[in-house]
Amino acid sequence: MSLQNELSEIKKKKFQSVYTLIGTETFLSETFKKELKKQVSDEEDDDFNIVGFDMNEVELSNVIHEAETVPFFGDHKVIFVENPYFLTGEKKRTELNHDLTLLESYLSNPLSTSILVFMASYDKLDERKKVVKLLKKESKVVDVSKMTEKTLIPYLRQYIENEGYDIEKSAFEELVYLTDMDLSRIMNELDKLFLYSLESKVIKKSDVSSLIPKSLEHNIFDLNQYVLKNKADQSLNLYHELLISGEETIKIISILLGQIRLLLQVKILLDMNYQQSNMTDTLKIHPYRIKLAVGQSKTLSFDILGQMFNELIEMDFKIKTGQMDKELAFELFLLQSR
Structure with missing residues (x-):
């Protein structure tokens, strides 16, 4: 079941006795939690009818006991079960004894006044386990996995439009870039952008650039671009800005080295006719x-990338073995023509 369909049912107060949310997209799972809480209780903090258990800290028997207890006030109570690692193949050294037979028994006859929600913030569950098979059969499974670019982009555009705003194409591209297409981060930043553009209802690229700070990775991406284009002045200026902001040269070199390595890997895979989806699976890196x-990488040669990679490796070795001062070494690297 898609999240939007299930939210629609919840808004009609058509609740399921058991939900299983599977996926790692925090914003989507939090959206589900907020809507369910809102529809079950009028109070923002309702300790009687809305409770939560962390399976890293308490045993499953506490959850089942709570689920089998009728609510003190109201028609329903909600029990959120966080970190149900026993639904995965993960093994933990712990003194907790999660008796899964209690859950299996409860699933066969859940209490109608209890709404049990398993917040399975994992990419997948262990399908071999009996309890997982039962949950998939007896509970309402809701997909809150990370969105692909194909689904995320129209979702964001529709969300912005529904909020009564327009966004320039360049502003939208900058927003997606600066947040690495991470939905939770995008939604947090949109709250600021909506407030900033409250009067005009139009979000401009300058708004995005001024309100969303660049991460170190993005700054080093820019640094990488300057180096590859032999823009020594811009390279040095950005490097000094990073030092002033408290960043370490060794860390900057490490991230830059990682970016060059990724470009080399992608270029090799492109030559092997890999599609982007295949690269994502192979390299285990975010699709964006x-x-x-x-x-x-399409505009760069293997020779240039290989040269930079070797220079960074050699420089890192000389710095760590005390043969060169780190800041001087990196400045010389930035000044070299390629």
């Missing part, structure tokens, strides 16, 4: 980072 790397 792969997309950016593909676009950048």
Whole structure:
């Protein structure tokens, strides 16, 4: 069941006795939680009818006991079960004894006044386990996994429109870039952008650039671009700005090295006729980072990338073995023509 369909049912107060939310997209799972809480209780903090248990800290028997107890006030109570790692193949050394037979028994006859929600913030569950098979059969499974670019982009555009705002194309692209296409981060930043553009109802690229700070990775991406284009002045200025802001040269070198390595890997895979989706599976890297790397690598040669990679490796070795001062070494690297 899609999240939007289930939210629609919840708004009609058509509740299921048991939900299983599977996926790692925090914003989507939090949206589900907020809507369910809102529809079950009028109070913002309702300790009687809305409770939560962390399976890293308490045993499952406490959850089942709570679920089998009728609510003190209201028609329903909601029990959120966080970190149900026993639904995965993960093994933990712990003194907790999660008796899964209690849950299996409860699923066969859940209390109608209790709404049990398993917040399974994992990419997948262990399908071999009996309890997982029962949950998939007896509970309402809701997909809150990370969105692909294909689904995220129209979702965001529709969300912005529904809020009564317009956004320039360049502003939208900048927003997606600066947040690495991470939905939770995007939604947090949109709250600021909506407030900033409250009067005009139009979000401009300058708004995005001024309100959303660049991460270290994005700054080093820019640094990488300057180096590859032999823009020594811009390279040095940005490097000094990073030092002033408290960043360490060794960390900057490490991230830059990682970015060059990714470009080399992507370029090799492109030559092997890999599609972007295949690269994501092979390299275990966010699809949006792969997309950016593909676009950048197409304009670069193996020779240039290989040269930079070897220079960074050698420089890192000389710095760590005390042969060169780190800041001087990196400045010389930035000044070299390629």
